[in-house]
Amino acid sequence: MRQHFNWQGGNHVELMVDGEAFYPVMLEAIAEARSSLLLEFYFVISGKIVDRFIEALSDACRRGVKTRLIVDGFGARLLSRVDRQRLQAVGAELVVYNPLQLNKLTRNFARDHRKLMLVDERIAFIGGTGLADEYWLSERPGCPWHEVMCKVQGPVVADLVSVFNQLWFRCTSQRLSPPSPQPEVGQAMAKVTTVQGLYQQDIKVAFLNHVNQANDRVWLVTAYFLPSFSIRSALRKAARRGVDVRMLVAGPYTDQFWVYHASKRYYRRLLNAGVRIYEYQPRFLHAKVGLVDDWVSLGSCNLDHWNLRWNLEANLEVMEPELTAQVEQLITRDFEQCSEVTAESWARRPWHRKLKELVWALISQIVLKIK
Structure with missing residues (x-):
């Protein structure tokens, strides 16, 4: 299904540069979540960053926050079985987009490259990061990677929730509740x-x-x-x-x-x-x-x-x-x-x-x- 969105006013958009800036804010938002967490990431690799996110998501699940994750079958190939089981053990729903299979041939090239995190359908994070040490804690030469994310609040967040919900339905045939309209909180015009x-x-x-x-x-x-x-x-x-x-x-x-x-x-x-x-x-x-x-x-x-x-x-x-x-x-x-x-x-x-x-x-x- 094609998705087209319109410009919406009344948003607040905060630019965050590099992992040492955006990861703590994202983890704090998870810690404050009260109803739902929706995450969609391409690049997910077991390590120190993933450990921190799994701990935060596990705490959220224990206090009753509905947690859903979509990870890409290729980009998350280095997310260990143990880490996947840690998430599922606390009740988080984990979906793998287009798992790699030899008989798919070129269909294996189709990937979910999006990077989204949605907190209580009220706060959104969007940008280019994955969940991996490369963005903050890597000790490899030339690292950590230079990246940006945005923290978004306002009416446009509902459109980002719709983006996630559509893919969740495509992967699971489970239709999630439509996003709730969000109040105006700033001056930014924004469009998905x-x-x-x-x-x-x-x-x-x-x-x-x-x-x-x-x-x-x-x-x-x-x-x-x-x-x-x-x-x-x-x-x-x-x-x-x-x-x-x-x-x-x-x-x-x-x-x-x-x-x-x-x-x-x-x-x-x-x-x-x-x-x-x-x-x-x-x-x-x-x-x-x-x-x-x-x-x-x-x-x-x-x-x-x-x-x-x-x-x-x-x-x-x-x-x-x-x-x-x-x-x-x-x-x-x-x-x-x-x-x-x-x-x-x-x-x-x-x-x-x-x-x-x-x-x-x-x-x-x-x-x-x-x-």
Whole structure:
């Protein structure tokens, strides 16, 4: 079933940067839950962070909070059987989206990449995090990962609950109660947008519409830079008409090295059109944020070929001066920790880098043609 949502006023949206900021707030919200907890996460790996969440969720279950979790069959493959049993033992309902099976063939590529947590259908958390040590406590080089989440209150929360409820019904055939309308609590205009594979591409359509109408700036933050032709074309056209177009992408630290190399095939034409490209250096950039003039979109979607073809995604669009200013400050600080790629330096890169980029670009094209 397709889901389309309208802009809603009266919301409060709080930006939180990196795990040390958002995990404590999320855990505190779980501790204060009184009726329901709905969680939907792609990347879930047993470790210290998962331990903290299981303890908090277990306490909530013991005091009568109805707790439901949807985890992805691939992204949560390293969530141990013991941890799953810990959740189920206290009464939490755990659903695995599209478990991996050999006989499914390419249907195994369809993944739930969304990152949502809904507390009492009153407070929502949305962004790009998973439940894993990589986002806060990891000791690996280049970690913890750089990520953002938002805490959301107001009428738009009901739409995020609807997103969860629809997938719960799809996975379990259990229809949950419709979300209750929420009172206005702030000044932010907000709208939920989703991707459901090739079936529904609202996040991409919204981004393209705003880029095509941009007057001042288009700043895109993405972990995996494999944009569709329509997005690349829109970015080039915006830059040529004088819009400040900048891409903030992952640098040498990444969990998908092939994407890092394959994405380089798009650099030359973008740079020649006037697009500025920044590669983040300190650690893995995992955030997904779009800032077009005063419009902000953030959530789970990287706007890459793979996300848009196979995944379930959820973003929140926001129009609110304070949040826009916070996002602008965040991205500006991140630019300062980047190495900017210029057209001149790109033309001078050595032949062996060009060869590596070509090989991975060809492989990525083959993979993306899989049906």
